Amino acid sequence: MPIRVGIVGVGNCASALVQGVEFYKNTPDAEPLVAFKKIGDYTMADIVFTAAFDIDARKVGRDLGEAIFSPPNNATRVYDPGKLGVIVRAGPALDGRPEGGLVEKVVEGSVEDVVRELESTNTEVLVNYLPTGARKAAEAYAEAALRARTAFINAMPAPIATSEAWQRRFEERGVPLLGDDTQNQIGATVLHKTLVRLLAMRGVRIIDTYQINVGGTPDFVNLMYRRGDKEKTKTAAVKKMAEEQDFSAYIAPVAYIPFLGDRKIAHMLIEAQIFGGVPISIRVDLEVHDAWNSAAIVSDAIRLAKLALDRGVGGPIYSASAWGFKNPPMHMPPDEAYKAVLDFIAGRRRN
Numbered sequence: 001m002p003i004r005v006g007i008v009g010v011g012n013c014a015s016a017l018v019q020g021v022e023f024y025k026n027t028p029d030a031e032p033l034v035a036f037k038k039i040g041d042y043t044m045a046d047i048v049f050t051a052a053f054d055i056d057a058r059k060v061g062r063d064l065g066e067a068i069f070s071p072p073n074n075a076t077r078v079y080d081p082g083k084l085g086v087i088v089r090a091g092p093a094l095d096g097r098p099e100g101g102l103v104e105k106v107v108e109g110s111v112e113d114v115v116r117e118l119e120s121t122n123t124e125v126l127v128n129y130l131p132t133g134a135r136k137a138a139e140a141y142a143e144a145a146l147r148a149r150t151a152f153i154n155a156m157p158a159p160i161a162t163s164e165a166w167q168r169r170f171e172e173r174g175v176p177l178l179g180d181d182t183q184n185q186i187g188a189t190v191l192h193k194t195l196v197r198l199l200a201m202r203g204v205r206i207i208d209t210y211q212i213n214v215g216g217t218p219d220f221v222n223l224m225y226r227r228g229d230k231e232k233t234k235t236a237a238v239k240k241m242a243e244e245q246d247f248s249a250y251i252a253p254v255a256y257i258p259f260l261g262d263r264k265i266a267h268m269l270i271e272a273q274i275f276g277g278v279p280i281s282i283r284v285d286l287e288v289h290d291a292w293n294s295a296a297i298v299s300d301a302i303r304l305a306k307l308a309l310d311r312g313v314g315g316p317i318y319s320a321s322a323w324g325f326k327n328p329p330m331h332m333p334p335d336e337a338y339k340a341v342l343d344f345i346a347g348r349r350r351n
Contacts, residue, residue, distance in 0.1 A: 004122055010064065049086050127155055127302065128156060132156060151306070182325060209271065224255075
């Protein structure tokens with residue numbers, strides 16, 4: 001049975017998700033490199049794109065399969081899905097126009113337009129890929145999802161899944177809510193969290209830590225102007241892994257470097273003390289193709305959201321959010337979040 005999916009923001013992350021899903025769907029011999037090959041009865045092949053929204057005149061009105069390659073997108077091109085029969089529609093702009101001149105001409109729609117499109121296409125799950133800083137626009141799409149009874153995945157840092165008001169509204173409406181801010185498959189945040197958790201478990205005293213990221217994607221252009229929400233979610237996620245300790249943490253995107261293309265490079269340092277107060281330090285460099293690193297987690301989140309819909313579970317899905325997002329309503333170490341998702345899939349927990 002297909003999972004009918006809509007996308008908000010046809011940028012790099014949307015490009016990788018669409019390319020990846022269509023690649024695995026049309027290449028049956030390729031093993032999907034995701035954490036959960038099957039979620040309930042759902043595999044990657046069950047994901048079908050039915051709606052898409054943007055405000056960039058270069059994307060609105062085009063088929064989704066073509067729009068994912070429109071400027072300023074520069075995600076690595078792995079698979080050309082061809083035309084998908086899904087036309088990108090204009091949505092509300094509000095504060096959703098990214099900084100740095102990334103969008104030359106805006107085409108704007110309304111919340112009502114989004115609701116009508118979701119309902120007319122029977123879209124079941126809506127993924128929000130708006131740029132960092134677009135809080136009002138994120139709320140507008142959350143409102144549209146509520147009205148259309150469409151599960152909402154907030155893949156950007158705006159506080160939707162962590163807002164008690166939104167949690168209550170989604171629960172009352174019986175609509176699943178996942179978020180906030182995607183935690184990549186093997187990204188800087190999940191790696192940093194794992195290291196901090198390991199040190200705390202081993203009785204090590206953490207003194208201070210930093211993580212600085214550079215990249216060449218359009219997202220980094222926007223982050224040079226709107227980094228506040230991203231810094232908060234990433235820092236909180238790391239510090240939650242050793243709440244019993246008081247240590248300094250600085251985590252931030254620091255530079256847009258065009259020649260890196262869709263690569264992101266993260267530099268991490270942890271300074272700590274072991275037995276006897278003797279110092280220890282850990283330095284890590286991580287290089288990833290950022291959009292593709294996100295797509296695996298979102299493809300899992302889509303299927304988890306659909307499973308919640310099938311079971312009539314509304315409101316925040318705590319297990320899936322803790323596993324796949326930097327700032328979930330309930331933080332868990334990666335191993336605990338993984339077990340919670342397995343329990344949710346097996347029906348041993350409600351959300």
